[in-house]
Amino acid sequence: MNTATAFADFRSYPLISALTAVQALADRVQVQWADGRSSPFHHQWLRDNCPCSHCVYSVTREQVLEIVDVAEDLAPASSRIDAQGCLSIDWQDGHLSRFDPGWLRAHAYDDESRAERRARRPQSQLWDSRLQLPVFEYQALMEDPQALLQWLLAVRDIGLTQVRGVPTEPGSLAQVAKRISFIRESNFGVLFNVQSKADADSNAYTAFNLPLHTDLPTRELQPGLQFLHCLVNDAEGGESIFVDGFAIADALRREDPEAFRALCEIPVEFRNKDRHSDYRCLAPVIALNAVGEVAEIRMANFLRGPFEASVDDMPRLYRAYRRFIAMTREPRFRLTRRLNPGELWCFDNRRTLHARNAFDPASGARHFQGCYIDRDELLSRILVLQR
Amino acid sequence: MNTATAFADFRSYPLISALTAVQALADRVQVQWADGRSSPFHHQWLRDNCPCSHCVYSVTREQVLEIVDVAEDLAPASSRIDAQGCLSIDWQDGHLSRFDPGWLRAHAYDDESRAERRARRPQSQLWDSRLQLPVFEYQALMEDPQALLQWLLAVRDIGLTQVRGVPTEPGSLAQVAKRISFIRESNFGVLFNVQSKADADSNAYTAFNLPLHTDLPTRELQPGLQFLHCLVNDAEGGESIFVDGFAIADALRREDPEAFRALCEIPVEFRNKDRHSDYRCLAPVIALNAVGEVAEIRMANFLRGPFEASVDDMPRLYRAYRRFIAMTREPRFRLTRRLNPGELWCFDNRRTLHARNAFDPASGARHFQGCYIDRDELLSRILVLQR
Numbered sequence: 013m014n015t016a017t018a019f020a021d022f023r024s025y026p027l028i029s030a031l032t033a034v035q036a037l038a039d040r041v042q043v044q045w046a047d048g049r050s051s052p053f054h055h056q057w058l059r060d061n062c063p064c065s066h067c068v069y070s071v072t073r074e075q076v077l078e079i080v081d082v083a084e085d086l087a088p089a090s091s092r093i094d095a096q097g098c099l100s101i102d103w104q105d106g107h108l109s110r111f112d113p114g115w116l117r118a119h120a121y122d123d124e125s126r127a128e129r130r131a132r133r134p135q136s137q138l139w140d141s142r143l144q145l146p147v148f149e150y151q152a153l154m155e156d157p158q159a160l161l162q163w164l165l166a167v168r169d170i171g172l173t174q175v176r177g178v179p180t181e182p183g184s185l186a187q188v189a190k191r192i193s194f195i196r197e198s199n200f201g202v203l204f205n206v207q208s209k210a211d212a213d214s215n216a217y218t219a220f221n222l223p224l225h226t227d228l229p230t231r232e233l234q235p236g237l238q239f240l241h242c243l244v245n246d247a248e249g250g251e252s253i254f255v256d257g258f259a260i261a262d263a264l265r266r267e268d269p270e271a272f273r274a275l276c277e278i279p280v281e282f283r284n285k286d287r288h289s290d291y292r293c294l295a296p297v298i299a300l301n302a303v304g305e306v307a308e309i310r311m312a313n314f315l316r317g318p319f320e321a322s323v324d325d326m327p328r329l330y331r332a333y334r335r336f337i338a339m340t341r342e343p344r345f346r347l348t349r350r351l352n353p354g355e356l357w358c359f360d361n362r363r364t365l366h367a368r369n370a371f372d373p374a375s376g377a378r379h380f381q382g383c384y385i386d387r388d389e390l391l392s393r394i395l396v397l398q399r
Numbered sequence: 400m401n402t403a404t405a406f407a408d409f410r411s412y413p414l415i416s417a418l419t420a421v422q423a424l425a426d427r428v429q430v431q432w433a434d435g436r437s438s439p440f441h442h443q444w445l446r447d448n449c450p451c452s453h454c455v456y457s458v459t460r461e462q463v464l465e466i467v468d469v470a471e472d473l474a475p476a477s478s479r480i481d482a483q484g485c486l487s488i489d490w491q492d493g494h495l496s497r498f499d500p501g502w503l504r505a506h507a508y509d510d511e512s513r514a515e516r517r518a519r520r521p522q523s524q525l526w527d528s529r530l531q532l533p534v535f536e537y538q539a540l541m542e543d544p545q546a547l548l549q550w551l552l553a554v555r556d557i558g559l560t561q562v563r564g565v566p567t568e569p570g571s572l573a574q575v576a577k578r579i580s581f582i583r584e585s586n587f588g589v590l591f592n593v594q595s596k597a598d599a600d601s602n603a604y605t606a607f608n609l610p611l612h613t614d615l616p617t618r619e620l621q622p623g624l625q626f627l628h629c630l631v632n633d634a635e636g637g638e639s640i641f642v643d644g645f646a647i648a649d650a651l652r653r654e655d656p657e658a659f660r661a662l663c664e665i666p667v668e669f670r671n672k673d674r675h676s677d678y679r680c681l682a683p684v685i686a687l688n689a690v691g692e693v694a695e696i697r698m699a700n701f702l703r704g705p706f707e708a709s710v711d712d713m714p715r716l717y718r719a720y721r722r723f724i725a726m727t728r729e730p731r732f733r734l735t736r737r738l739n740p741g742e743l744w745c746f747d748n749r750r751t752l753h754a755r756n757a758f759d760p761a762s763g764a765r766h767f768q769g770c771y772i773d774r775d776e777l778l779s780r781i782l783v784l785q786r
Contacts, residue, residue, distance in 0.1 A: 395677035
């Protein structure tokens with residue numbers, strides 16, 4: 013039975029506690045576990061999750077049963093713990109379902125089991141100017157899946173990493189990115205070249221300083237990860253600056269809750285337009301998840317459109333926006349480093365704001381390449397490496 | 400002045416009504432328009448939106464001013480309507496700003512102006528089985544920007560279109576897609592081949608019927624547009640079926656408000672896993688926008704993980720889910736068509752659910768190619784074509 017459930021989603025579900033008793037109730041089965049926990053499973057839920065080969069196609073591991081094809085009041089004719097310790101149900105319509113106790117415990121939805129799973133969710137580790145920068149070696153990432161996993165966990169949980177020892181041939185970045193996934197293309201290309209250009213279509217392609225920002229706030233889904241790979245850096249200036257946007261939002265929430273609320277509630281438009289494209293996105297600077305945690309920062313002053321709040325909200329929005337920008341300039345939050353050839357930044361673009369000091373293009377060449385990968389691809393690669 | 404603001408965002412702002420009077424208040428300038436409207440503009444807003452070449456870099460059309468670098472209480476020394484009809488402001492710190500009246504009116508944020516803009520937002524046109532299918536010709540789309548625009552507006556507002564006369568060489572779809580933008584890659588590739596395969600990594604690549612679904616509900620951002628291009632269709636069966644998910648959600652809201660609420664509130668996990676990837680996304684089946692309109696449907700029964708709602712919510716969720724699936728099967732909503740070689744479907748994957756009847760692979764060959772483009776790229780192309 014363990015193999016039957018394991019092929020269904022490439023995971024194994026160790027036996028945490030054995031099933032000791034089953035009680036039949038009107039709309040559910042109540043099971044007892046050896047460690048004392050008690051978990052209800054509604055009849056509909058059990059029938060819906062039947063792992064048998066009639067209900068799940070083994071080649072694709074995808075469900076072919078649709079629960080609407082089963083009577084809404086279907087109930088077990090009998091339910092019991094079988095000789096292998098599985099929950100075995102004979103349904104009134106003749107179907108038979110067997111549930112591995114490891115799988116069942118991993119999907120139990122009693123309050124205690126749900127709280128346990130919530131507590132195991134990965135947590136962001138907030139940082140400030142004192143961050144011990146997580147540094148990884150190119151060769152190890154390319155060869156060793158465990159080294160790759162450690163890097164990706166740091167990207168996920170800290171949101172700022174550096175990789176060293178990367179070849180400085182143009183295009184090498186794509187090899188690093190492909191250890192995770194395909195690259196997310198944008199109107200700036202698959203790999204983009206960050207160089208000062210006469211016909212710049214973004215301030216990124218000038219020698220100006222760039223204030224702290226996220227990339228592509230003009231898209232509904234900002235890119236999850238951003239890579240910046242240094243090929244040549246002989247110009248004076250151009251240091252990279254980072255802040256943890258989640259740490260700033262967290263401090264703002266404590267120090268100025270009214271400003272925090274304004275940035276969560278009042279949407280702001282970001283715009284990026286050139287001869288061939290015209291991107292616009294209206295969204296708040298700070299996005300919260302379903303449980304009220306800071307989940308995303310969206311910010312690039314140079315891509316912002318005119319505020320379009322109500323007359324009453326406008327002073328509130330300007331006060332909050334000024335406050336947030338002022339905080340990104342506070343030394344307590346800022347980490348400043350010069351990137352050398354063969355080094356690359358990989359950071360969470362929806363959390364970690366990045367900036368660049370102005371540089372002097374007359375003092376020497378400067379050539380970075382960049383690309384994006386989405387958070388879905390990062391999390392998928394982590395899950396595969398953790399199998 | 401018109402040219403100065405036009406280069407800033409590639410749009411022109413016709414003069415709707417002339418400025419007739421300016422009144423200086425403590426924190427704002429109140430302007431009067433010839434048609435009687437009165438619009439306040441806060442000092443911070445005006446200074447922030449100064450279009451002069453010190454504040455906006457003309458090559459990139461991006462702002463270099465950061466409002467936090469201006470005193471929070473900066474006020475005009477004087478404000479007036481100049482000889483060209485512009486609002487002209489001499490700031491106390493010596494800076495000068497001039498605002499074109501067409502641009503200013505287009506960005507006014509008095510209640511009436513905001514309501515006017517909200518009313519002009521594109522509206523989804525709901526449809527059911529009686530839809531007069533919008534059909535477009537390949538050759539026209541490839542050659543005529545106005546024909547291209549008409550197609551894209553139908554995709555945006557109706558969410559289901561067909562294109563005819565497309566070459567049946569594999570890869571032709573990419574040429575059509577590129578009239579809009581680059582293609583969004585996924586773990587299934589850039590162009591994916593929909594054929595029955597022995598080693599299928601999705602039920603899509605079998606000959607099974609597929610129930611009504613959206614593609615990639617396992618991603619934080621479901622692909623905005625889906626294309627399905629028929630190269631060969633000699634097999635019996637395999638008809639395409641579509642429903643307007645927004646129309647079903649709208650009917651559900653009226654006919655069973657409790658079920659509608661459950662599908663908006665209780666998140667559901669979708670999963671797609673194979674040897675190389677493991678995608679998971681937890682989100683509600685129905686997403687609403689900031690003003691409570693149905694904005695997105697997320698649904699694929701064969702990619703759904705076990706429900707993980709609370710014990711109290713579980714029966715509520717099953718009742719609502721069953722009801723939604725049952726509605727997708729009602730003839731009043733369903734449009735069924737067989738796609739012929741040289742035809743393609745292009746539809747809003749976050750709104751229009753699609754399905755396929757089972758086909759008999761022994762009866763003849765069947766080969767479709769598909770790809771995705773995101774909504775951002777669709778909307779950008781529409782804005783560029785409308786310039």
